[in-house]
Amino acid sequence: MKLQCDVEVVNRLLPAFGMKSRGKGTRAVLSIGRHLDKTNQRNNIYMMICTAKDRAGSKYKLKDNIEKFFTWFVEEGKATVRLKEPAVDICLSKADANSLKNFLSAARLADRGSDTSSLPLSTLTPVRAKDVEQLKKKLTIVSKKDYPLTSNFPYSLEQLQVSYCRLSRVDMRMLSLKALRKLDLSNNHIKKLPATIGDLSCLSELILHNNHLEAFSKALCLSTLQRTLQLLDLSQNRLQFLPAQFCQLRELVNLKLDDNELVCLPFHIGRLHKLRFLSAAHNQLAVLPSDFRKLSLENLDLFGNPFIQPNPLDHTMHLTFPLPLQELASRAVSNLRIPYGPHLIPAHLCQDLEVAKTCDCGCVCVNFYIKAAVSMNLHQVSHTVVLVDDMGGTDAPIQQHFCSLSCYSQFLDNSLQRGIR
Incomplete structure (x- = not known):
């Protein structure tokens, strides 16, 4: 024994x-x-x-x-x-x-x-x-020849960096390191993340800079990472979008998304109340989600995105008259904050309610609305802002939704009055 x-x-x-x-x-x-x-x-x-x-x-x-x-x-x-x-x-x-x-x-x-x-x-x-050696807490491997093939990683590791090793997938042996707090797999060829990364119950920093990632799975967003992950670096990958569940990672303080192919940011990004550093430079963002207004950042970098020039008169109409009964019921559930879930209503209705939009008047619209883009100075959400373009601007377009024609008309009147002034 x-x-x-x-x-x-x-x-x-x-x-x-x-x-x-x-x-x-x-x-x-x-x-x-x-x-x-x-x-x-x-x-x-x-x-x-x-x-x-x-x-x-x-x-x-x-x-x-x-x-x-x-x-x-x-x-x-x-x-x-x-x-x-x-x-x-x-x-x-x-x-x-x-x-x-x-x-x-x-x-x-x-x-x-x-x-x-x-x-x-x-x-x-x-x-x-x-x-009887002291427990090893930190290990750095930056060469393929140093990568352990016949021996396991020390189970006591709290920090592990494996870079420049041409890994095409995450080594499952890493996922048994239950004390791991920082995992750096930057500069590899990883295409997909296993859902079991979410089993690393102490992980606070996940660095995946310069890989071949095309997606960030819903399973990771719903794992124990919700309670632990504070820094996530997904820069220099091939991401086109992030799932709506991404905003369940509510402990995030630092998020790096630079040099991807993102066409939009998560709809409910404003739920990341602890987020202080956000960089999403050099992507394909044309407009920011309306929830972006709720952020409170220290540093923001959105340079090099093809933002559109907002025009209040340019809009997308998703309204019918009268509104369908399902839309009216969905609005009532959201506006009255009635509890719901897949045990009460069909799952697809739950998904619709999860991406409900908020009108300027404070009411909610789900699948029927008028959408337009307005300009917002990014200093409203961040203390420090990296210039959005080469012209020295710090304004960016943000989506805005209106639950009715009257709300949209009132918005146009206000925009016109500001223009006259």
Whole structure:
């Protein structure tokens, strides 16, 4: 029985001498096995702790020698074994929770002197240096020849960069790194992202700069990334659009979309309330979504997009008279904030309601509206704005929707009055 974890052996007599422990563990391998007791020439079961400084190991007798187990935080990979002789506490941390439970069960049986024939005992021998190395938290690979083909990535990694390795897909071994906080796969040939990236429950930075991505899946938008992802770099790819569910990634602070083929930004981008840095330069954006007004940014870069010159008289008519009953019902659900879901109404109606538009008057329109583009100074949504064009402008067209002819007429009257002034 072996266990790899961090260990600190604390002498309980230290406070009596005005001393205290370091409070910091050392990487170690713990083993439970038989050892010949020279005092009585009997084989007893011992716990041996091997560290980088003491690879030969220190042994502690277990039978009738454990005063208490402290296991309140065993699910977090932490526990303490209190020995009677010597008077020490063996503090364990950074262990795999299941392995730790099994190890403590074996130690408990050894302490009771139970039948040890069923215990998975180990040989108490010195360990190899690599077995007691400190946990590796950061790994950078920037050459294909350095890419690990026969060995796994260290499970303790929190930051992993694999660039310039010509990867055509994400290595599934990376997706077992549950402590991963930053994953940088820039400068590869990745075409598609597996939905299981969403299983990386600690991931806060995902960098996919300069790949061959053509889509960002709905599954990723609905994964645990909703709660963790703060930086997403999708620049220099082949993206033409982002799914409506993209705006479920509400922890995003920094979003990079430069040098793609985007023809539009997500309809509900205004739901990204924590977004502070947005760059979508050199795409194919002709107009910004109406929800763009709700953003509150520190830095915005939309340079190099073929924005149209807005004209209030240019509009697209999606109105019929009278309005269909379904449209009236959908508007009522949204305006009255009536709860809905696929368990109450058909799924396609839920999808329509998810992309409902808001008129200038504050009312909602779903599939029937008048659409026009108006000019907006980007300083209204961002403290710093990179110039939109070579002419030094910071204005960009933004879509506007009107629920009725009267609302559109009132908008035209107001636009005309501003023009006269």
